[in-house]
Amino acid sequence: MPRRKEPPTRDRLVDAGLRLLEDGGPESLSARKVCAEIGASSMAVYTYFDGMAGLYEALTLEAFARFDRRLAEAPRTTDPVQDVFAIGLAYRDYALAHPQRYRLMFGATAPGAGLPPVHDLTAERSASPAPIANASFEQLVTVVRRSMAAGRLREDDASAVAGQLWTMVHGFVLLEVSGWFGYDGQGVFDILAPHCVNLLVGLGDEREAAEGSMVAAAPDPETFRTPAPAAGALPGTRRGPRPRRPG
Amino acid sequence: MPRRKEPPTRDRLVDAGLRLLEDGGPESLSARKVCAEIGASSMAVYTYFDGMAGLYEALTLEAFARFDRRLAEAPRTTDPVQDVFAIGLAYRDYALAHPQRYRLMFGATAPGAGLPPVHDLTAERSASPAPIANASFEQLVTVVRRSMAAGRLREDDASAVAGQLWTMVHGFVLLEVSGWFGYDGQGVFDILAPHCVNLLVGLGDEREAAEGSMVAAAPDPETFRTPAPAAGALPGTRRGPRPRRPG
DNA sequence: GACGTGGCATGACGCAGTTATACCTGCCAG
DNA sequence: CTGGCAGGTATAACTGCGTCATGCCACGTC
Structure with a gap:
Protein backbone atom coordinates (compact mmCIF):
# COMPACT_ATOMS: atom_id res chain seq x y z
CA MET A 1 0.00 0.00 0.00
CA PRO A 2 1.27 3.52 -0.75
CA ARG A 3 2.87 5.57 1.96
CA ARG A 4 0.49 8.08 3.48
CA LYS A 5 2.87 10.88 4.28
CA GLU A 6 1.27 14.17 3.35
CA PRO A 7 0.31 14.14 -0.35
CA PRO A 8 -0.02 10.60 -1.68
CA THR A 9 1.98 9.99 -4.82
CA ARG A 10 -1.08 8.78 -6.70
CA ASP A 11 -3.04 11.97 -6.07
CA ARG A 12 -0.04 14.10 -6.95
CA LEU A 13 0.18 12.29 -10.28
CA VAL A 14 -3.49 12.93 -11.01
CA ASP A 15 -3.12 16.59 -10.10
CA ALA A 16 -0.02 16.96 -12.25
CA GLY A 17 -1.72 15.13 -15.09
CA LEU A 18 -4.74 17.41 -15.09
CA ARG A 19 -2.48 20.44 -14.90
CA LEU A 20 -0.26 19.30 -17.77
CA LEU A 21 -3.28 18.37 -19.86
CA GLU A 22 -4.80 21.80 -19.52
CA ASP A 23 -1.53 23.69 -19.96
CA GLY A 24 -0.03 21.83 -22.86
CA GLY A 25 -2.80 19.78 -24.39
CA PRO A 26 -2.91 16.02 -24.78
CA GLU A 27 0.59 15.96 -26.25
CA SER A 28 2.05 17.10 -22.95
CA LEU A 29 0.35 14.26 -21.16
CA SER A 30 3.15 11.74 -21.35
CA ALA A 31 4.14 9.28 -18.67
CA ARG A 32 7.62 10.72 -18.51
CA LYS A 33 6.46 14.30 -18.19
CA VAL A 34 3.77 13.66 -15.62
CA CYS A 35 6.17 11.69 -13.45
CA ALA A 36 8.95 14.21 -13.89
CA GLU A 37 6.50 16.85 -12.74
CA ILE A 38 6.39 15.28 -9.29
CA GLY A 39 10.02 14.18 -9.34
CA ALA A 40 9.45 10.50 -9.97
CA SER A 41 10.44 8.13 -12.72
CA SER A 42 8.00 6.97 -15.36
CA MET A 43 7.70 3.72 -13.45
CA ALA A 44 5.22 5.41 -11.11
CA VAL A 45 2.58 5.38 -13.82
CA TYR A 46 2.78 1.59 -13.87
CA THR A 47 2.94 1.23 -10.11
CA TYR A 48 -0.24 3.21 -9.56
CA PHE A 49 -2.17 3.09 -12.84
CA ASP A 50 -0.87 0.05 -14.69
CA GLY A 51 -0.01 2.16 -17.71
CA MET A 52 -1.15 5.26 -19.51
CA ALA A 53 -4.65 3.93 -20.09
CA GLY A 54 -5.15 3.70 -16.35
CA LEU A 55 -3.83 7.20 -15.87
CA TYR A 56 -6.23 8.52 -18.50
CA GLU A 57 -9.03 6.75 -16.71
CA ALA A 58 -8.08 8.20 -13.33
CA LEU A 59 -7.88 11.67 -14.87
CA THR A 60 -11.30 11.20 -16.46
CA LEU A 61 -12.84 10.10 -13.19
CA GLU A 62 -11.33 13.03 -11.32
CA ALA A 218 -27.51 35.26 -15.53
CA PRO A 219 -24.79 36.22 -13.06
CA ASP A 220 -24.56 39.63 -14.70
CA PRO A 221 -26.99 41.36 -17.07
CA GLU A 222 -24.66 41.02 -20.04
CA THR A 223 -24.61 37.23 -20.07
CA PHE A 224 -27.95 36.91 -21.82
CA ARG A 225 -29.14 40.01 -23.59
CA THR A 226 -32.83 39.53 -24.19
CA PRO A 227 -33.59 39.74 -27.90
CA ALA A 228 -35.54 42.85 -28.78
CA PRO A 229 -39.12 41.62 -29.27
CA ALA A 230 -39.83 44.19 -31.97
CA ALA A 231 -36.87 43.47 -34.22
CA GLY A 232 -37.61 39.78 -34.45
CA ALA A 233 -34.11 38.78 -35.44
CA LEU A 234 -31.19 38.51 -33.06
CA PRO A 235 -28.83 41.46 -33.29
CA GLY A 236 -25.22 40.83 -34.10
CA THR A 237 -25.85 37.30 -35.26
CA ARG A 238 -22.89 35.46 -36.61
CA ARG A 239 -22.95 33.43 -39.80
CA GLY A 240 -22.95 30.11 -38.00
CA PRO A 241 -19.87 27.86 -37.96
CA ARG A 242 -16.90 30.05 -38.60
CA PRO A 243 -13.24 29.47 -39.29
CA ARG A 244 -11.24 28.37 -36.32
CA ARG A 245 -8.91 31.25 -36.81
CA PRO A 246 -10.95 34.38 -37.24
CA GLY A 247 -9.73 37.08 -39.53
CA MET B 1 5.22 17.99 -59.53
CA PRO B 2 3.84 14.52 -58.80
CA ARG B 3 3.67 11.95 -61.54
CA ARG B 4 0.16 11.50 -62.92
CA LYS B 5 0.23 7.79 -63.70
CA GLU B 6 -3.03 6.23 -62.68
CA PRO B 7 -3.62 6.74 -58.92
CA PRO B 8 -1.62 9.71 -57.63
CA THR B 9 0.44 8.88 -54.59
CA ARG B 10 -1.04 11.74 -52.63
CA ASP B 11 -4.60 10.57 -53.09
CA ARG B 12 -3.65 7.01 -52.29
CA LEU B 13 -2.16 8.23 -49.02
CA VAL B 14 -5.35 10.11 -48.13
CA ASP B 15 -7.46 7.07 -48.95
CA ALA B 16 -5.23 4.78 -46.93
CA GLY B 17 -5.23 7.25 -44.06
CA LEU B 18 -9.00 7.46 -43.88
CA ARG B 19 -9.25 3.69 -44.10
CA LEU B 20 -6.68 3.11 -41.35
CA LEU B 21 -8.31 5.75 -39.16
CA GLU B 22 -11.70 4.09 -39.37
CA ASP B 23 -10.41 0.55 -39.02
CA GLY B 24 -7.92 0.98 -36.21
CA GLY B 25 -8.63 4.29 -34.60
CA PRO B 26 -6.28 7.25 -34.30
CA GLU B 27 -3.49 5.03 -33.00
CA SER B 28 -3.27 3.26 -36.34
CA LEU B 29 -2.84 6.56 -38.10
CA SER B 30 0.94 6.70 -38.07
CA ALA B 31 3.17 7.95 -40.85
CA ARG B 32 4.91 4.60 -41.09
CA LYS B 33 1.70 2.61 -41.28
CA VAL B 34 -0.06 4.85 -43.78
CA CYS B 35 2.96 4.83 -46.08
CA ALA B 36 3.47 1.10 -45.69
CA GLU B 37 -0.15 0.67 -46.68
CA ILE B 38 0.64 1.95 -50.15
CA GLY B 39 4.12 0.47 -50.27
CA ALA B 40 6.05 3.67 -49.71
CA SER B 41 8.47 4.82 -47.04
CA SER B 42 7.47 7.27 -44.35
CA MET B 43 9.24 9.97 -46.32
CA ALA B 44 6.16 10.28 -48.54
CA VAL B 45 4.29 11.99 -45.72
CA TYR B 46 6.88 14.76 -45.80
CA THR B 47 7.04 14.93 -49.58
CA TYR B 48 3.30 15.47 -49.94
CA PHE B 49 2.07 16.79 -46.60
CA ASP B 50 5.09 18.29 -44.90
CA GLY B 51 4.56 16.09 -41.87
CA MET B 52 1.82 14.43 -39.95
CA ALA B 53 0.00 17.69 -39.25
CA GLY B 54 -0.41 18.21 -42.97
CA LEU B 55 -1.68 14.68 -43.41
CA TYR B 56 -4.23 15.21 -40.65
CA GLU B 57 -5.32 18.36 -42.38
CA ALA B 58 -5.68 16.67 -45.75
CA LEU B 59 -7.68 13.88 -44.12
CA THR B 60 -9.92 16.41 -42.41
CA LEU B 61 -10.54 18.28 -45.65
CA GLU B 62 -11.35 15.08 -47.51
CA ALA B 218 -37.87 8.60 -42.33
CA PRO B 219 -36.54 6.14 -44.90
CA ASP B 220 -38.52 3.38 -43.19
CA PRO B 221 -41.42 3.61 -40.73
CA GLU B 222 -39.31 2.34 -37.84
CA THR B 223 -36.80 5.20 -37.87
CA PHE B 224 -39.06 7.57 -36.00
CA ARG B 225 -41.94 5.99 -34.19
CA THR B 226 -44.42 8.74 -33.49
CA PRO B 227 -45.01 9.07 -29.77
CA ALA B 228 -48.50 8.00 -28.78
CA PRO B 229 -50.37 11.25 -28.20
CA ALA B 230 -52.51 9.77 -25.43
CA ALA B 231 -49.70 8.39 -23.29
CA GLY B 232 -47.83 11.67 -23.16
CA ALA B 233 -44.52 10.07 -22.29
CA LEU B 234 -42.23 8.37 -24.76
CA PRO B 235 -42.39 4.60 -24.55
CA GLY B 236 -39.25 2.67 -23.85
CA THR B 237 -37.36 5.71 -22.72
CA ARG B 238 -33.85 5.16 -21.50
CA ARG B 239 -32.46 6.67 -18.36
CA GLY B 240 -30.33 9.23 -20.15
CA PRO B 241 -26.54 8.94 -20.38
CA ARG B 242 -25.65 5.33 -19.87
CA PRO B 243 -22.45 3.40 -19.33
CA ARG B 244 -20.29 3.03 -22.36
CA ARG B 245 -20.36 -0.68 -21.94
CA PRO B 246 -23.88 -1.76 -21.35
CA GLY B 247 -24.55 -4.60 -18.98
C1' DG C 1 24.57 10.99 -73.78
C1' DA C 2 25.45 14.01 -69.83
C1' DC C 3 22.97 16.71 -66.59
C1' DG C 4 19.89 18.37 -63.16
C1' DT C 5 15.72 17.92 -60.74
C1' DG C 6 12.26 15.80 -58.04
C1' DG C 7 10.32 11.54 -55.93
C1' DC C 8 11.70 8.23 -52.82
C1' DA C 9 14.42 4.69 -49.68
C1' DT C 10 17.70 4.48 -46.12
C1' DG C 11 19.30 5.24 -41.76
C1' DA C 12 19.80 7.95 -37.77
C1' DC C 13 18.10 10.96 -33.86
C1' DG C 14 15.15 11.97 -29.96
C1' DC C 15 11.14 10.85 -27.48
C1' DA C 16 7.14 8.04 -26.51
C1' DG C 17 5.13 3.73 -23.72
C1' DT C 18 6.48 -0.30 -21.61
C1' DT C 19 9.01 -3.66 -18.89
C1' DA C 20 12.82 -6.57 -16.62
C1' DT C 21 16.00 -5.90 -13.26
C1' DA C 22 18.16 -4.26 -9.26
C1' DC C 23 18.31 -1.31 -5.36
C1' DC C 24 16.77 0.74 -1.30
C1' DT C 25 14.05 1.54 2.49
C1' DG C 26 11.05 0.41 6.15
C1' DC C 27 9.05 -3.42 8.69
C1' DC C 28 8.66 -7.77 11.29
C1' DA C 29 10.65 -12.20 13.36
C1' DG C 30 13.87 -14.12 16.01
C1' DC D 1 20.41 -6.09 17.27
C1' DT D 2 20.27 -8.63 13.18
C1' DG D 3 18.59 -10.89 9.37
C1' DG D 4 15.16 -11.51 5.98
C1' DC D 5 11.21 -9.82 3.50
C1' DA D 6 8.32 -7.00 0.65
C1' DG D 7 6.96 -3.21 -1.81
C1' DG D 8 8.00 1.39 -3.94
C1' DT D 9 11.36 3.26 -7.05
C1' DA D 10 15.27 4.22 -10.29
C1' DT D 11 17.76 2.48 -14.14
C1' DA D 12 18.28 0.89 -18.52
C1' DA D 13 16.81 -1.34 -22.47
C1' DC D 14 13.22 -2.63 -26.03
C1' DT D 15 10.02 -1.23 -29.72
C1' DG D 16 7.68 2.10 -32.38
C1' DC D 17 6.74 6.82 -33.22
C1' DG D 18 7.66 11.57 -35.97
C1' DT D 19 11.26 13.78 -38.24
C1' DC D 20 15.07 14.81 -41.15
C1' DA D 21 19.84 14.59 -43.54
C1' DT D 22 21.69 11.96 -47.00
C1' DG D 23 21.96 9.78 -51.14
C1' DC D 24 20.07 6.95 -54.98
C1' DC D 25 17.53 6.66 -59.16
C1' DA D 26 14.49 7.53 -62.80
C1' DC D 27 12.89 10.90 -65.38
C1' DG D 28 12.80 15.19 -68.87
C1' DT D 29 15.87 18.41 -71.32
C1' DC D 30 19.77 20.35 -74.07
Missing part, protein backbone atom coordinates in the same frame (compact mmCIF):
# COMPACT_ATOMS: atom_id res chain seq x y z
CA ALA A 63 -12.46 15.44 -14.05
CA PHE A 64 -16.00 14.10 -13.81
CA ALA A 65 -15.94 14.37 -10.02
CA ARG A 66 -14.92 18.02 -10.15
CA PHE A 67 -17.46 18.62 -12.88
CA ASP A 68 -20.18 17.12 -10.72
CA ARG A 69 -19.15 19.34 -7.82
CA ARG A 70 -19.20 22.37 -10.10
CA LEU A 71 -22.76 21.62 -11.24
CA ALA A 72 -23.82 21.12 -7.63
CA GLU A 73 -22.51 24.59 -6.79
CA ALA A 74 -24.95 26.17 -9.24
CA PRO A 75 -27.62 27.90 -7.18
CA ARG A 76 -31.02 26.26 -6.74
CA THR A 77 -33.90 28.69 -6.40
CA THR A 78 -37.66 28.53 -6.24
CA ASP A 79 -37.75 28.76 -10.05
CA PRO A 80 -36.70 25.36 -11.38
CA VAL A 81 -36.38 26.61 -14.95
CA GLN A 82 -33.98 29.25 -13.72
CA ASP A 83 -32.04 26.41 -12.15
CA VAL A 84 -31.89 24.67 -15.51
CA PHE A 85 -30.20 27.74 -16.93
CA ALA A 86 -27.90 27.98 -13.91
CA ILE A 87 -26.77 24.40 -14.39
CA GLY A 88 -26.26 25.03 -18.07
CA LEU A 89 -24.13 28.07 -17.34
CA ALA A 90 -22.06 26.14 -14.81
CA TYR A 91 -21.67 23.35 -17.35
CA ARG A 92 -20.37 25.77 -19.96
CA ASP A 93 -18.14 27.55 -17.45
CA TYR A 94 -16.43 24.32 -16.55
CA ALA A 95 -15.98 23.27 -20.16
CA LEU A 96 -14.57 26.65 -21.18
CA ALA A 97 -12.28 26.82 -18.17
CA HIS A 98 -10.93 23.32 -18.89
CA PRO A 99 -11.50 22.53 -22.55
CA GLN A 100 -8.93 19.75 -22.72
CA ARG A 101 -10.34 18.17 -19.61
CA TYR A 102 -13.82 18.37 -21.08
CA ARG A 103 -12.68 16.63 -24.24
CA LEU A 104 -11.06 13.92 -22.18
CA MET A 105 -14.26 13.41 -20.19
CA PHE A 106 -16.37 12.81 -23.24
CA GLY A 107 -13.99 10.60 -25.11
CA ALA A 108 -12.69 13.22 -27.45
CA THR A 109 -9.06 13.06 -26.37
CA ALA A 110 -7.24 10.13 -24.83
CA PRO A 111 -5.23 8.63 -27.68
CA GLY A 112 -4.98 5.31 -25.92
CA ALA A 113 -7.80 5.15 -23.42
CA GLY A 114 -11.32 4.50 -24.48
CA LEU A 115 -11.26 6.65 -27.55
CA PRO A 116 -12.90 4.19 -29.88
CA PRO A 117 -15.61 2.75 -27.64
CA VAL A 118 -17.59 1.81 -30.70
CA HIS A 119 -14.91 -0.60 -31.79
CA ASP A 120 -13.86 -1.40 -28.27
CA LEU A 121 -16.93 -2.93 -26.73
CA THR A 122 -15.23 -6.11 -25.67
CA ALA A 123 -12.40 -4.40 -23.80
CA GLU A 124 -12.63 -5.08 -20.11
CA ARG A 125 -11.88 -2.06 -17.99
CA SER A 126 -12.41 -1.81 -14.30
CA ALA A 127 -13.70 1.66 -13.52
CA SER A 128 -15.98 3.57 -15.83
CA PRO A 129 -16.86 7.24 -15.68
CA ALA A 130 -20.50 6.33 -16.21
CA PRO A 131 -21.62 6.31 -12.56
CA ILE A 132 -20.20 9.70 -11.74
CA ALA A 133 -21.44 11.07 -15.06
CA ASN A 134 -24.85 9.72 -14.24
CA ALA A 135 -24.72 11.61 -10.95
CA SER A 136 -24.16 14.85 -12.86
CA PHE A 137 -26.93 13.94 -15.25
CA GLU A 138 -29.26 13.25 -12.35
CA GLN A 139 -28.77 16.81 -11.13
CA LEU A 140 -30.30 17.95 -14.39
CA VAL A 141 -33.06 15.35 -14.23
CA THR A 142 -34.01 16.64 -10.80
CA VAL A 143 -34.52 20.24 -11.87
CA VAL A 144 -36.38 19.05 -14.98
CA ARG A 145 -38.68 17.03 -12.76
CA ARG A 146 -39.20 20.07 -10.55
CA SER A 147 -39.98 22.14 -13.64
CA MET A 148 -42.67 19.65 -14.59
CA ALA A 149 -44.09 19.55 -11.08
CA ALA A 150 -44.23 23.34 -11.11
CA GLY A 151 -46.29 23.21 -14.29
CA ARG A 152 -43.63 24.95 -16.37
CA LEU A 153 -42.87 21.95 -18.57
CA ARG A 154 -45.24 19.39 -19.98
CA GLU A 155 -45.32 16.14 -18.04
CA ASP A 156 -42.96 13.78 -19.82
CA ASP A 157 -40.07 11.45 -19.18
CA ALA A 158 -37.73 13.67 -17.19
CA SER A 159 -34.64 11.75 -18.28
CA ALA A 160 -35.51 12.09 -21.94
CA VAL A 161 -36.05 15.82 -21.50
CA ALA A 162 -32.80 16.16 -19.57
CA GLY A 163 -31.11 14.25 -22.37
CA GLN A 164 -32.31 16.84 -24.83
CA LEU A 165 -30.95 19.68 -22.69
CA TRP A 166 -27.67 17.83 -22.18
CA THR A 167 -27.34 17.19 -25.90
CA MET A 168 -27.88 20.86 -26.59
CA VAL A 169 -25.28 22.16 -24.14
CA HIS A 170 -22.80 19.43 -24.99
CA GLY A 171 -22.98 20.10 -28.70
CA PHE A 172 -22.75 23.82 -28.23
CA VAL A 173 -19.83 23.67 -25.84
CA LEU A 174 -17.80 21.38 -28.09
CA LEU A 175 -18.35 23.63 -31.06
CA GLU A 176 -17.56 26.68 -28.98
CA VAL A 177 -14.29 25.41 -27.50
CA SER A 178 -13.21 24.38 -30.98
CA GLY A 179 -13.78 27.90 -32.19
CA TRP A 180 -16.68 27.27 -34.55
CA PHE A 181 -18.67 30.05 -32.94
CA GLY A 182 -15.76 32.39 -32.51
CA TYR A 183 -13.84 32.98 -29.35
CA ASP A 184 -15.70 35.91 -27.92
CA GLY A 185 -18.66 34.18 -26.32
CA GLN A 186 -21.01 35.58 -28.93
CA GLY A 187 -22.27 32.06 -29.58
CA VAL A 188 -24.01 31.95 -26.23
CA PHE A 189 -26.03 34.95 -27.26
CA ASP A 190 -26.60 33.92 -30.86
CA ILE A 191 -27.10 30.20 -30.59
CA LEU A 192 -27.27 28.67 -27.14
CA ALA A 193 -29.65 31.11 -25.45
CA PRO A 194 -32.30 31.10 -28.20
CA HIS A 195 -31.86 27.36 -28.61
CA CYS A 196 -32.56 26.80 -24.95
CA VAL A 197 -35.58 29.12 -24.93
CA ASN A 198 -36.98 27.52 -28.08
CA LEU A 199 -36.50 24.04 -26.68
CA LEU A 200 -38.18 25.00 -23.40
CA VAL A 201 -41.09 26.45 -25.35
CA GLY A 202 -41.36 23.21 -27.26
CA LEU A 203 -41.30 21.41 -23.93
CA GLY A 204 -44.30 23.38 -22.77
CA ASP A 205 -42.99 26.55 -21.15
CA GLU A 206 -44.25 30.00 -22.07
CA ARG A 207 -41.70 32.00 -24.05
CA GLU A 208 -41.85 34.98 -21.73
CA ALA A 209 -41.46 32.79 -18.67
CA ALA A 210 -38.49 30.97 -20.16
CA GLU A 211 -36.77 34.22 -21.09
CA GLY A 212 -37.47 35.58 -17.63
CA SER A 213 -35.88 32.55 -16.00
CA MET A 214 -32.92 32.83 -18.36
CA VAL A 215 -32.29 36.46 -17.44
CA ALA A 216 -32.73 35.67 -13.76
CA ALA A 217 -30.09 32.94 -14.00
CA ALA B 63 -13.65 13.95 -44.69
CA PHE B 64 -15.50 17.27 -44.82
CA ALA B 65 -15.79 17.06 -48.60
CA ARG B 66 -17.35 13.61 -48.46
CA PHE B 67 -19.57 14.79 -45.61
CA ASP B 68 -20.75 17.70 -47.70
CA ARG B 69 -21.52 15.38 -50.60
CA ARG B 70 -23.44 13.07 -48.28
CA LEU B 71 -25.60 15.94 -47.02
CA ALA B 72 -26.22 17.06 -50.59
CA GLU B 73 -27.50 13.58 -51.42
CA ALA B 74 -30.28 13.92 -48.86
CA PRO B 75 -33.52 14.35 -50.79
CA ARG B 76 -35.05 17.81 -51.15
CA THR B 77 -38.82 17.82 -51.33
CA THR B 78 -41.59 20.38 -51.37
CA ASP B 79 -41.68 20.23 -47.55
CA PRO B 80 -38.60 22.13 -46.32
CA VAL B 81 -39.05 20.92 -42.73
CA GLN B 82 -38.98 17.38 -44.02
CA ASP B 83 -35.71 18.30 -45.70
CA VAL B 84 -34.36 19.49 -42.36
CA PHE B 85 -35.01 16.04 -40.96
CA ALA B 86 -33.52 14.40 -44.05
CA ILE B 87 -30.33 16.39 -43.67
CA GLY B 88 -30.21 15.54 -39.99
CA LEU B 89 -30.58 11.85 -40.76
CA ALA B 90 -27.85 12.01 -43.39
CA TYR B 91 -25.66 13.85 -40.90
CA ARG B 92 -26.14 11.14 -38.31
CA ASP B 93 -25.68 8.37 -40.87
CA TYR B 94 -22.31 9.73 -41.88
CA ALA B 95 -21.15 10.20 -38.32
CA LEU B 96 -22.23 6.71 -37.29
CA ALA B 97 -20.71 5.14 -40.37
CA HIS B 98 -17.39 6.92 -39.77
CA PRO B 99 -17.16 7.86 -36.10
CA GLN B 100 -13.39 8.32 -36.08
CA ARG B 101 -13.58 10.47 -39.16
CA TYR B 102 -16.29 12.54 -37.56
CA ARG B 103 -14.16 13.11 -34.48
CA LEU B 104 -11.27 14.15 -36.67
CA MET B 105 -13.46 16.62 -38.52
CA PHE B 106 -14.53 18.42 -35.40
CA GLY B 107 -11.18 18.63 -33.75
CA ALA B 108 -11.61 15.72 -31.45
CA THR B 109 -8.85 13.52 -32.81
CA ALA B 110 -5.63 14.65 -34.45
CA PRO B 111 -3.13 14.77 -31.60
CA GLY B 112 -0.91 17.11 -33.54
CA ALA B 113 -3.18 18.92 -35.96
CA GLY B 114 -5.44 21.60 -34.70
CA LEU B 115 -6.49 19.73 -31.63
CA PRO B 116 -6.02 22.56 -29.18
CA PRO B 117 -7.24 25.50 -31.23
CA VAL B 118 -7.99 27.40 -28.07
CA HIS B 119 -4.32 27.48 -27.18
CA ASP B 120 -3.17 27.46 -30.76
CA LEU B 121 -4.61 30.62 -32.21
CA THR B 122 -1.29 31.99 -33.35
CA ALA B 123 -0.33 28.89 -35.32
CA GLU B 124 -0.22 29.65 -39.00
CA ARG B 125 -1.70 26.90 -41.12
CA SER B 126 -2.43 27.08 -44.80
CA ALA B 127 -5.70 25.27 -45.43
CA SER B 128 -8.55 25.28 -42.99
CA PRO B 129 -11.61 23.04 -43.03
CA ALA B 130 -13.78 26.06 -42.37
CA PRO B 131 -14.76 26.86 -45.99
CA ILE B 132 -15.93 23.36 -46.81
CA ALA B 133 -17.61 23.08 -43.41
CA ASN B 134 -19.37 26.33 -44.14
CA ALA B 135 -20.61 24.84 -47.40
CA SER B 136 -22.23 22.02 -45.46
CA PHE B 137 -23.63 24.46 -42.98
CA GLU B 138 -25.08 26.52 -45.81
CA GLN B 139 -27.06 23.51 -46.99
CA LEU B 140 -28.82 23.59 -43.65
CA VAL B 141 -29.24 27.36 -43.74
CA THR B 142 -30.95 27.03 -47.12
CA VAL B 143 -33.62 24.60 -45.98
CA VAL B 144 -34.15 26.68 -42.84
CA ARG B 145 -34.67 29.72 -44.98
CA ARG B 146 -37.12 27.78 -47.14
CA SER B 147 -38.95 26.69 -43.98
CA MET B 148 -39.34 30.32 -42.99
CA ALA B 149 -40.49 31.33 -46.45
CA ALA B 150 -43.06 28.54 -46.35
CA GLY B 151 -44.42 29.92 -43.12
CA ARG B 152 -43.44 26.87 -41.11
CA LEU B 153 -40.84 28.62 -38.97
CA ARG B 154 -40.93 32.11 -37.50
CA GLU B 155 -38.94 34.65 -39.49
CA ASP B 156 -35.56 34.91 -37.83
CA ASP B 157 -31.88 34.82 -38.60
CA ALA B 158 -31.62 31.62 -40.63
CA SER B 159 -27.97 31.10 -39.69
CA ALA B 160 -28.72 31.35 -35.99
CA VAL B 161 -31.55 28.86 -36.36
CA ALA B 162 -29.38 26.52 -38.40
CA GLY B 163 -26.74 26.84 -35.70
CA GLN B 164 -29.25 25.61 -33.15
CA LEU B 165 -30.13 22.60 -35.30
CA TRP B 166 -26.47 21.89 -35.96
CA THR B 167 -25.65 22.11 -32.27
CA MET B 168 -28.42 19.65 -31.50
CA VAL B 169 -27.37 17.02 -34.03
CA HIS B 170 -23.67 17.48 -33.30
CA GLY B 171 -24.12 17.05 -29.57
CA PHE B 172 -26.37 14.07 -30.01
CA VAL B 173 -24.14 12.32 -32.49
CA LEU B 174 -21.04 12.74 -30.36
CA LEU B 175 -22.80 11.33 -27.33
CA GLU B 176 -24.25 8.52 -29.41
CA VAL B 177 -21.00 7.39 -31.01
CA SER B 178 -19.38 7.42 -27.58
CA GLY B 179 -22.06 5.09 -26.33
CA TRP B 180 -23.78 7.41 -23.88
CA PHE B 181 -27.16 6.62 -25.38
CA GLY B 182 -26.50 2.95 -25.88
CA TYR B 183 -25.53 1.29 -29.12
CA ASP B 184 -28.92 0.28 -30.41
CA GLY B 185 -30.08 3.55 -31.93
CA GLN B 186 -32.66 3.98 -29.22
CA GLY B 187 -31.30 7.45 -28.55
CA VAL B 188 -32.69 8.72 -31.85
CA PHE B 189 -36.12 7.73 -30.73
CA ASP B 190 -35.77 8.82 -27.10
CA ILE B 191 -33.74 11.99 -27.41
CA LEU B 192 -33.00 13.32 -30.87
CA ALA B 193 -36.45 13.01 -32.44
CA PRO B 194 -38.37 14.70 -29.59
CA HIS B 195 -35.58 17.26 -29.25
CA CYS B 196 -35.90 18.20 -32.90
CA VAL B 197 -39.68 18.38 -32.77
CA ASN B 198 -39.60 20.46 -29.59
CA LEU B 199 -37.04 22.82 -31.07
CA LEU B 200 -39.06 23.21 -34.26
CA VAL B 201 -42.15 23.97 -32.18
CA GLY B 202 -40.18 26.59 -30.30
CA LEU B 203 -39.09 27.95 -33.67
CA GLY B 204 -42.71 28.41 -34.69
CA ASP B 205 -43.83 25.17 -36.32
CA GLU B 206 -46.98 23.33 -35.30
CA ARG B 207 -46.24 20.14 -33.40
CA GLU B 208 -48.40 18.00 -35.66
CA ALA B 209 -46.80 19.47 -38.77
CA ALA B 210 -43.30 18.91 -37.39
CA GLU B 211 -44.06 15.32 -36.48
CA GLY B 212 -45.59 14.78 -39.90
CA SER B 213 -42.47 16.08 -41.63
CA MET B 214 -40.34 13.91 -39.38
CA VAL B 215 -42.24 10.76 -40.24
CA ALA B 216 -42.19 11.69 -43.92
CA ALA B 217 -38.41 12.05 -43.82
